[in-house]
Amino acid sequence: MTENTLVRPRRLLVIDDEAIVGKRLLQVFGKMGFKVEVFDSPAPAMEAAARDPFDIVVTDLKMEGMDGMEVLTRVRQLNPATRVIIITGYAQSETAEEAFKLGVFDFIPKPFRLEQLKESILKALDELEQEDHVQ
Amino acid sequence: MSNKTSVTKQIGKPALLDGVRRSAPQKPKSIKHKLTISLLIVYLLSSLATIFAQFSLARVEAKISVIELLDELSQKVLETRRSEKNYLLYGNAEDLQDAQDYLGQVQAEVHSLQSVEAFPVKNLPEYDKKLDDYADSLQKLNMRVGTLIPETLKEEVHRSGHIFTAYVLEQDNLLRKEITSAALQARKLSQIILALALLLGIFLTVYLIRRIVNPLEFICRAASRIMDGELSTIPMVPGPDRSREEIELVDSLNLMLRFLETKQDQLVQSAKLATIGKVTAGIAHEINNPLNNIYLTAEVLLEDLPNIECAERLEMVNDILKQADRAREVVHHLLAFSRTRKATTLENVDLAVLIQQTLAFLKNQIRIGQVAVHTEMPEKPVMVNGNANQLQQVFVNIILNGVQAMGPGGVLTLKVETADHMGRVVIRDNGPGIPEEVKTRIFDPFFTTKSEGTGLGLSVSNSIIEEHNGKITLESIEGKGTTFYIALPLVQEEKES
Numbered sequence: 045m046t047e048n049t050l051v052r053p054r055r056l057l058v059i060d061d062e063a064i065v066g067k068r069l070l071q072v073f074g075k076m077g078f079k080v081e082v083f084d085s086p087a088p089a090m091e092a093a094a095r096d097p098f099d100i101v102v103t104d105l106k107m108e109g110m111d112g113m114e115v116l117t118r119v120r121q122l123n124p125a126t127r128v129i130i131i132t133g134y135a136q137s138e139t140a141e142e143a144f145k146l147g148v149f150d151f152i153p154k155p156f157r158l159e160q161l162k163e164s165i166l167k168a169l170d171e172l173e174q175e176d177h178v179q
Numbered sequence: 180m181s182n183k184t185s186v187t188k189q190i191g192k193p194a195l196l197d198g199v200r201r202s203a204p205q206k207p208k209s210i211k212h213k214l215t216i217s218l219l220i221v222y223l224l225s226s227l228a229t230i231f232a233q234f235s236l237a238r239v240e241a242k243i244s245v246i247e248l249l250d251e252l253s254q255k256v257l258e259t260r261r262s263e264k265n266y267l268l269y270g271n272a273e274d275l276q277d278a279q280d281y282l283g284q285v286q287a288e289v290h291s292l293q294s295v296e297a298f299p300v301k302n303l304p305e306y307d308k309k310l311d312d313y314a315d316s317l318q319k320l321n322m323r324v325g326t327l328i329p330e331t332l333k334e335e336v337h338r339s340g341h342i343f344t345a346y347v348l349e350q351d352n353l354l355r356k357e358i359t360s361a362a363l364q365a366r367k368l369s370q371i372i373l374a375l376a377l378l379l380g381i382f383l384t385v386y387l388i389r390r391i392v393n394p395l396e397f398i399c400r401a402a403s404r405i406m407d408g409e410l411s412t413i414p415m416v417p418g419p420d421r422s423r424e425e426i427e428l429v430d431s432l433n434l435m436l437r438f439l440e441t442k443q444d445q446l447v448q449s450a451k452l453a454t455i456g457k458v459t460a461g462i463a464h465e466i467n468n469p470l471n472n473i474y475l476t477a478e479v480l481l482e483d484l485p486n487i488e489c490a491e492r493l494e495m496v497n498d499i500l501k502q503a504d505r506a507r508e509v510v511h512h513l514l515a516f517s518r519t520r521k522a523t524t525l526e527n528v529d530l531a532v533l534i535q536q537t538l539a540f541l542k543n544q545i546r547i548g549q550v551a552v553h554t555e556m557p558e559k560p561v562m563v564n565g566n567a568n569q570l571q572q573v574f575v576n577i578i579l580n581g582v583q584a585m586g587p588g589g590v591l592t593l594k595v596e597t598a599d600h601m602g603r604v605v606i607r608d609n610g611p612g613i614p615e616e617v618k619t620r621i622f623d624p625f626f627t628t629k630s631e632g633t634g635l636g637l638s639v640s641n642s643i644i645e646e647h648n649g650k651i652t653l654e655s656i657e658g659k660g661t662t663f664y665i666a667l668p669l670v671q672e673e674k675e676s
Contacts, residue, residue: 064472064498068479075483106464106547133467134460134547155471158478 053079054169055096059089059115060104060131069102072158073165086110090118097123100149100168102161105132105139113139116146125175127168131156209423210391217383224379228372235365242358245292249351252288255281256347260340263317267333272324279317286310306346313343394425398432405436412436443642446624450639451572455517457579461544465509469502476502512540516575518568527670528567529560530602531595537574538593544579549587555594561602563667565647570667573640573651577606577663580636583629584610584661601649601666612657621653 056078058069066082074080081098083089086107093101101119105112112130119126127149132139135153143151150164262278265271289306316336320328394416401413412433416425476495480487487495515536538545538552545552563570581591585608594605613621620626622641627634644651649667 062468062472064476064502067498068472068475071479072482106549108546108549111549131471133464133471154467155474158475158482 053077054099054172056080056165057089057093057098057101057103057119058082059084059086059101059107059112061085061107062104065104065131069161072162086115090115093119093122098126099172100165101126101128102165103128103130105130106134113143113146116143116148120147125172127171129161129164129168131161207419207421207423207426210425213387213390213422217387220379221376221383224372224376228369228376231372232365232369235369239358239362239365242354242361246354246358248288248292249354252285253347253351255285255288256344259285259313260344263320263336263340266320267328267336275317275321275324279314279321282310282314282317286314306350309339309343309346313339316340391422394421398425398429402432411440446635447569447572447639447643450576450635451517453635454572454575454579455513458541458544458575460547461541462509462513464547465543466506469505469509472502473499473506512536516540516568516571524566524568525564526567527562528565528570529562530570530604530667531556531561533567533571534574534593534595534604537571537578540571541575541578541582545582545591548582548585548589550582550585550589550591553590553592555592555596557595557597561595561597562670563602563647563649564670565667566643569643570647573643573665574604574606576636576640577665581606581608581610581661581663584608586610597669598666600669602669603667604665605662606665607660607662609660612659613653613655613661614657618653618655622651 054077056069056073058066058080060066061084063084066084070080070082078100081089081092083092086103087109089103090110098119101115103112103115112132116128116130119128128147129150129152130143130148131152131154133154135151140151149168152160152164259278259281262274262281266274266278286307289303289310313336316332316339319332320336323332397416398413401410404410405413413429413436415421415429476498480492480495484492534554534556538554578591578593582589585591590609592605592607594607596603596605617628622638623634624638625634626638641651644665644667647667649665652664652666653661654664655661
């Protein structure tokens with residue numbers, strides 16, 4: 045899949061207090077044609093989401109001020125179609141279960157390979173495309 | 180503390196104790212031995228006193244029976260005299276015969292009694308002579324039965340009879356006196372033995388107290404000094420008073436103390452492992468994040484290397500190195516915390532630095548707990564002498580308890596200060612506080628209110644701080660929070676400079 049396949053640029057939000065995660069995902073997914081916005085704290089990210097909902101959100105779980113679960117809930121309230129992928133350095137099966145109950149698209153423990161995240165995001169993209177077709 | 184180390188070292192060589200025993204002039208007697216000897220002496224003395232009393236009683240009894248015999252003899256002598264007088268008055272030959280018969284009996288009995296022990300007649304020939312004189316005069320009378328008795332013969336009979344009677348009565352009297360004095364003597368002697376026994380009893384009591392109780396009291400005092408932290412082992416009972424059992428008691432108590440010390444070290448270690456278990460979430464997070472950053476950066480580089488600008492490549496490689504450093508730092512902290520240094524490894528520690536290190540170690544655990552930390556650090560170092568590793572274990576425990584108690588949104592305040600000439604760390608949380616009934620038991624081993632807790636954390640913390648001659652106290656208001664105060668003696672100024 046290349047950037048040509050994108051009907052319109054999809055909006056991707058990355059929230060992680062590890063700045064490097066944002067930098068790298070911006071590099072990778074920006075080149076792939078996503079409109080990437082990066083935040084290292086959740087509060088301004090939520091403001092941005094409120095202004096204009098994102099298609100896909102990649103968020104860290106443990107952050108100061110607001111955790112990934114809350115990000116998930118809020119984003120899904122703003123736009124139920126948004127696919128949320130949680131990445132975390134301390135993955136517990138209970139947390140993953142809870143996240144899936146709350147409608148998370150994917151739950152990826154750190155450290156992950158880039159390919160893993162790419163696959164997940166492209167899968168989310170496929171779903172989004174199909175939904176658009178149906179409409 | 181340094182004193183303690185040297186004592187421990189001494190005890191570490193069991194040969195030393197043997198040396199003490201060997202260098203003593205003679206092998207110490209056992210308590211059993213001492214008691215046996217003392218009781219044997221008492222037993223022997225009381226047996227002696229009993230035998231002596233029996234013997235004296237038998238002697239007195241023998242004398243009493245002799246008195247009875249003498250009484251009989253005296254009666255017979257008087258009987259002889261009465262018959263003799265009757266004959267002289269009435270001239271009845273039967274009376275004379277009676278007198279002579281009685282006298283004969285007296286003579287025979289005196290001789291047969293001679294074999295009886297303790298018979299008082301010492302001078303039998305004199306007795307015999309006086310008796311013979313009297314018997315002779317009676318015989319003379321007998322020769323003249325039926326004739327007129329001359330006055331001279333009458334007088335002779337009368338005189339010899341009188342002498343004999345007087346002699347017999349005198350002997351009788353002497354004997355009574357002798358018996359009385361013998362009884363008196365026996366009484367005196369038994370009084371002396373009684374006095375001796377009393378003295379000996381007092382002596383033995385003092386001896387037993389000195390030889391048995393004193394060393395035991397010495398051991399008791401040493402044990403209470405150990406509890407006060409003045410000693411770490413029980414010193415050998417001093418002087419020649421010690422018994423074998425007491426030496427063995429000291430040896431086995433010291434062995435037990437060493438065993439307990441090892442157990443205590445093991446307990447500290449288990450508590451530490453439990454603490455490490457509690458921080459795994461933070462550690463995992465702290466290692467997985469830099470690892471993830473390294474993966475991401477390396478993969479992006481690999482994927483698109485020709486198209487990335489040179490400056491950006493450089494930045495990315497530097498990112499990788501920085502993240503590797505971060506991971507190394509985490510492992511370093513973890514190892515520093517889990518390392519078991521000997522409890523006796525003491526160094527000067529700045530409490531402020533130690534608290535900062537502790538916070539660095541717990542950074543992610545605190546982040547995961549979503550707790551804010553405020554620190555108030557002094558301008559000058561607060562130096563205490565102690566085992567940094569163990570002290571850190573205490574701080575980690577109390578901080579983690581606070582983080583866990585507060586839950587997300589809590590505020591933890593850490594303060595290092597000097598108060599009442601002690602270095603003090605104040606750890607305050609604004610959690611739910613500790614109920615009164617829990618507060619009193621909070622330092623008890625195995626006491627826990629958490630389902631996954633071991634109940635060792637605070638009890639081991641308390642013993643570590645006590646070992647450092649410090650004190651942990653806490654204030655807690657339900658609904659408002661808990662404050663722990665960890666006070667430790669400051670390093671003396673001279674040592675600092």
